[in-house]
Amino acid sequence: MDWAPYQRLAARLDALPNGFPPTEEGIELRLLAKLYTLEQAALAAELRLTKDTPAQVAARIGGDPEAIAARLAEMAGQRLIARGREGDETVYGLLPFIVGVYENQVPRMDAETARLFDEYYRAALAPTIAIEPQVHRVIPVNESVPFHVEIHPYESVAGIVDSAQAWGVVPCVCRLQKALAGEPCEHPLEVCMPISQTPGAFDGSAHIRALTRDEALATLRQAADAGLVHTVGNYRAGLWYICSCCTCACGILRAVREAGLPAAAARSPFASQVDAARCTGCETCASYCQFGALTLGDGGTAQVDEMRCVGCGLCVVHCPEEALSLARRPADAIRPVPVTEHDWRVERAATRGLRLDDVL
Ligand code: SF4
Ligand code: SF4
Numbered sequence: 001m002d003w004a005p006y007q008r009l010a011a012r013l014d015a016l017p018n019g020f021p022p023t024e025e026g027i028e029l030r031l032l033a034k035l036y037t038l039e040q041a042a043l044a045a046e047l048r049l050t051k052d053t054p055a056q057v058a059a060r061i062g063g064d065p066e067a068i069a070a071r072l073a074e075m076a077g078q079r080l081i082a083r084g085r086e087g088d089e090t091v092y093g094l095l096p097f098i099v100g101v102y103e104n105q106v107p108r109m110d111a112e113t114a115r116l117f118d119e120y121y122r123a124a125l126a127p128t129i130a131i132e133p134q135v136h137r138v139i140p141v142n143e144s145v146p147f148h149v150e151i152h153p154y155e156s157v158a159g160i161v162d163s164a165q166a167w168g169v170v171p172c173v174c175r176l177q178k179a180l181a182g183e184p185c186e187h188p189l190e191v192c193m194p195i196s197q198t199p200g201a202f203d204g205s206a207h208i209r210a211l212t213r214d215e216a217l218a219t220l221r222q223a224a225d226a227g228l229v230h231t232v233g234n235y236r237a238g239l240w241y242i243c244s245c246c247t248c249a250c251g252i253l254r255a256v257r258e259a260g261l262p263a264a265a266a267r268s269p270f271a272s273q274v275d276a277a278r279c280t281g282c283e284t285c286a287s288y289c290q291f292g293a294l295t296l297g298d299g300g301t302a303q304v305d306e307m308r309c310v311g312c313g314l315c316v317v318h319c320p321e322e323a324l325s326l327a328r329r330p331a332d333a334i335r336p337v338p339v340t341e342h343d344w345r346v347e348r349a350a351t352r353g354l355r356l357d358d359v360l
Contacts, residue, residue: 001033002038003026003029003033005038005039005041005042005045006029006032006033006036006038006041007029008041008042008045009032009036009041009042009044009045010022010028010029010032011045012044012045012047012094012359013094013096013097015354015358015359016049016094016096016097016345016359017096017344017345017346017348017349017352017354017356018096018097018098018099018100018128018135018348019128019131019352020096020097020098020125020128021124021125021127021128022124023120023123023124025123027116027119027120027123027124028120028124030116031113031116031117031120034112034113034116035078035080035101035105035108035113036075036080039071040071040074040075040080043057043061043068043071043072043075044075044080044081044094046060046061047081047092047093047094048093048094048359048360049093049094049345049359049360050093050360051082051083051084051086051091051092051093052091052092052093053086053089053090053091053092054066054068054069054072054090054092055069057072057092072092073090075092076092078108079095079101079104079105079107080095080101080104081093081094081095082094082095082100094359098125098129098135098251099135099136099233099241102117102173102251103173103192103241104173105173106170106171106173106176106207107207109173109176109177109180110180111180111181113177113180114176114177114178114179114180114181115180115181117177117181118177118178118181121251121254122258125251126254126255126258126259126261126264127255127259127261129251129252129255129261129264130255130259130261130263130264131348131351131352132263132266132335132347132348132351133234133266133335133337133338133344133347133348133351134234134263134264134265134266135233135234135252135265136231136232136233136234136243136245136252136265136266137231137232137233137234137265137266137267137268137337138229138230138231138265138266138267138268138310138311138312139155139156139157139160139230139231139232139242139268139312140155140156140157140230140268140270140311140312140313140316140326141157141220141224141230141312141313141314141316141317142156142157142158142217142220142221142224143317144312144313144314144316144317144325144326145270145313145326146325146326149270149326149327149328150328152236154236154237154239154337155268155269157220157230157242158217160195160232160239160242161195161213161216161217161220161242162213163239164195164196164197164213164216164239165196165197165198165199165201166195166196166197166198166199166200166201166202166203166210167193167194167195167196167202167210167211167212167213167215167216168193168194168195168196168201168202168205168208168209168210168211169190169191169192169193169194169208169209169211169216169219170190170192170193170194170207170208170209171189171190171192172189172190172191172192172243172244172249172250173192174245174249174250174251174254175187175189175246175249176189177249178248178249183248183249185246185248185249187226187227187228187246187248187249188222188223188226188228190209190219191219191220191222191223191226191228191244192241192243192244193211193216193219193220193241193242193243193244194208194240194241195216195239195240195241195242196240197238220242220244223244224244224313224314224317226244227246227288227290227314227318228244228245228246229244229245229246229253229290229310229312229314230242230243230244230245230312231243231244231245231250231252231253231265233341233344234266234337234338234344235337235338235339235340235341235343235344236337236338236339236340237339237340238340238341245265246290247290247291252264252265253265253290256290256291257290262291262307262308262310265310266335266337267309267310267311268310268311268312268313268326269311269328269329269334270311270313270326270327270328270329271304271306271309271311271326271327271329272285272293272294272304272309272311272313272315272316272324272325272326272327273304273324273325273326273327274301274302274303274304274323274324275323275324275325276299276301276323278321278322278323279301279302279321279323280321280323281296281300281301281302282320282321283296283302284318284319284320285302285315285318285319285324286302286315288314288315288318289309289314289315290312290314291308291309291310291312292305292308293305293306293308293309293310294315301323302315302323302324306329311326311329313326
């Protein structure tokens, strides 16, 4: 096996702000070799985050533009690289491994890919997820923030749904991967929600089941009923998905449980608070908190560990006594959310000591 193209692609993916760290055993190379052919890896390693036409790629790296166009189209069809439109032209670019290539592999995920991903996740990937600004941030479940508390649309799941023009649902790649790796969890599978600013964006899609706005909200309610935590990309504008996550399967939240990284996802600007006069000490809230932030205090009522609380709101909506509510944290305890995905990349590249110019 010629590993050089996979080594180049792995280095290129790790040069992106998202990260794709190497392992001593080369697990990441075996994972790439499962997904990309040698030729595909060699070509993907030449792409940039900024998308180019096949003619521009051919001019940069040499080769027959038509053959390059065909290979790029094939890879985009397998969702290994990004594809877009610029005017009348189709353009292609590099896709980060997480969030990007991995999440797109639902149709191609098999037991071997699932096992390789799990091996890689445990060996190297989990700590990368918690680097600030984190990949995902938590959004409180609908109805968990009281009406009188200020909440910006980008902090609210209903606000994010309302800001989109198209909604869809796909099976959660994390739960699919864990099931194929022999560790299924009981949470619902079809709750991962792509959103778009283009009306009808998912109509006729082979991979995404289009939803109406109301169906999208109902799907999110179903996820919250099942105890799943909503997370989105860690920026305000141009959000393109809403995940509903669990610490048993989700690549992001598993880092909390397995790697002991409570800040694996950026917390919401809220924290849960208890009205002790209403609390009966039933501990229902603790059974829904995936972060171990709720315990019973000496007085037999619930207590919140604010350092562990990520402000997901699940305890609030499941408390039978309405004894819990979300309150906004003090301003100096709220980390500003980057405005755009590009701003997020700039900040994260700075944290990781990367030159973003090298991949743009
Ligand atoms: S679920 Fe509500 S009533 Fe039960 S322990 Fe938690 S806060 Fe108290
Ligand atoms: S206490 Fe737990 S369930 Fe409640 S908001 Fe905080 S993290 Fe979520």
